[in-house]
Amino acid sequence: MSVRVQLPPLLRGLMQGERWLEAEGNSIGAMLADLGKRNPSLALHIFDEQGAIRHNIAFIHGDEIVRAKQAAAHPLKPGDEIVMTTALAGG
């Protein structure tokens, strides 16, 4: 099942400037696993040493903001669009 994910600007540079990528998965966790499998250089930035989604990454799914800790199991439907972003920090 295919969904689309928008990369944050810093990571687009690793994908020749591509803003949107397609991936398979019925949850954000499954989608990221597929994305990382296809793009190992992206996987380094998405998953930490223990295989968890880096804690400063957040996702926007429709009107919902999904933090890293809840993201793995967050369900997706075919055709969904996810925005990958970072939790706001700073002032």
Place this chain on the structure above:
Amino acid sequence: MAVSLVVGTPKGAAVLQSKDGKTWSEDFVLRGWPVTASVRDDKGRTYAAVNSPNFGVALFASDNLKDWKQLESAPRYRPEDRGNPEHHRLVAKFDFEGKLKDGGRFVDQIWTLHNARGALYAGVSEAGLFVSKDRGESWEPIDGFNEMPGRAEWQPGFGGLGAHTILTDAKNPNRMWAGVSAAGFFRTDDGGKNWTRKDKDVHGFGGNCVHHVAHDPDDANVLFRQEHFGVYRSDDGGDNWRVLEDGLPVTDMSDGHRCSFGFAMAMDRKAKAVFAVPLDGDAQRFPRDGQLAVYRNADGKRWEPLTKGLPGNCFAGVLRGAMSADQQSGVYFATTSGALYASGNLGESWNEIATGLPRVMSVDAYVQ
């Protein structure tokens, strides 16, 4: 003789290039990535380490300093590796979701990259060493160092528990040194399996806060060490150390010890000249009275100040990785206020060759 400088900052890397040492071109690459270290391998490929607070640690490689490609592998601890509680305490403010409470060990920065005998070495925080024998395509932990008995008691420096200095011996492939803030300075004589702390007679409390160490790999047992508490020299590979501060500005430190303070240290191997940038104690951490000065030790005994071309109103610091010698009489360093200085004559005179850079974390010089 063409020289290239890779200057690491929290917002990317400045790349300065000169054919004559007088006029410099400037580019700014890896924009948005904090660049913490760089190294060039024997075949001329340059590697830059990045650490994003959001996206972790990675390495980029370039054959021309313009086009950079991220490597698909980077130093990483194993999922089962356990972290140092004190390092966790120091970096916990970034731990928004309590990840560190699980006790894992994470690479949060590559502090130094080192090239020797066809291999790349990385020194990281949380303190550890990694090696790549395939030009960065894969990385292996040096377990003899990373699992050293006693590491649970290591105390981090202000910047974290970081392995920031790696030195190798060109004549002895089994010998290697690593400096860790603030655990101490370590040496292996069996290719990395066993490590011994080499801090005899170096002032500290508990661990030793080594800031940087310079040497000539071809004369490897002569070591020059910038410690939190003073500058030292060893002539026997670190077994014994003696204070080497004649000519350096000294001041009262936080614990009452009177000594020199600084971070950066570099060496020109041909001239056997060592360079340091003293800061006025661990309370102020900027050059005394604002006079930016590089100190040179050319006879192994006495330091002399070199200020020609350097400003008298500098209230910034120079970090441990932010000075480099090109081994052709060129010396380069940059400040935390983003000014980059070059000397083509072993420090006799200096020119500001870039300004307006972000806080400079690393300066590495490469001769074509």
